[in-house]
Amino acid sequence: MASIHILLLFLSCTSFVYRCDGACAEPESDTQAVVGRGFKLGCLSCKRRSEVKATATVEWYFKAKGEVDFVQIYTYTEMGPTIENEHFLDRLDWNGSKRSNDIQDASIYILNVTLNDTGTYRCFFNRILNYDNYEYTTVVSKVVYLTVVEKATRGTASIVSEVMMYVTIIGLQVWLLIEMIYCYRKISAAGEEALREAANAEYLAIASESKDNCAGAQVGE
The missing domain is CATH 1.20.5 (Single alpha-helices involved in coiled-coils or other helix-helix interfaces)
Structure with missing residues (x-):
């Protein structure tokens, strides 16, 4: 009898996972990078109503450790990506949603991480929801506190x-x-x-x- 219950539970869980496979989740980004390696800055914002068409642009900002102000480092629009800061020139790659203007994953990848990359990163989703008779604009912000170390721990x-x-x-x-x-x-x-x-x-x-x-x-x- 116990084995039958376990089998039924397994089948139920499998069915549940199958139904939820398309669901969007918003896991937190990793926060520790290693000097000389690559690192993914995760930033996800799920659209709550999947049936509503939308477009979005993304902006990334960075505040170095010890600094007061944020500086813009990256922009992603329907025209493509743009690196906005010389410190990250040729070191940032888009790692988010592809082949869609309805961006929900705005992750970027830092190449050849340095100690100077330690600091606070913020990404902004500027999303326009297209309803039948009007448009609704939302702004979603995510924060990543990044620490860079010499060796992985x-x-x-x-x-x-x-x-x-x-x-x-x-x-x-x-x-x-x-x-x-x-x-x-x-x-x-x-x-x-x-x-x-x-x-x-x-x-x-x-x-x-x-x-x-x-x-x-x-x-x-």
Whole structure:
């Protein structure tokens, strides 16, 4: 019975994942980059009503560590990308939505990260929703606090996540072992019960046959 419940739960979850496959999510960007490597600055803004047509442009701003003001570093419109700041010249690539003016992923990729890239990044979605009789403009802002290090380090979240993964694997193995023992005992008990019933049936058949033989012998006398 437990196995049937598990199977039904698995099928239900699979169906749910299938239905939600097209859903948009807004995960947070990573916040630690390594000198000399590439790094993706994540920025996502899901459109809440998928049936409404929309267009969007994106602007990225950067405030270096210790600075007060933001400077514009990147723009993405229907005409394409533009790097707005010399510090990032030839080091920024578009990593967001492609082949669509309805931008929901505005991520960009920094090439050859330097220590001077440490700071605060902000991306702005300037989105126009096109309804039947009017247009509605919205502005969505996302912030990424980036730290650049000389060498890659494992964060606490990564360590905890790995530990939880191993704990989950061990827990599942223990649960599977318990389930196998339980099923084995159920099958063994059912087999023993069947053997007892067969033995009782055979005993009753022999007893009945003996009784009939005795009765026949008494009639013959």
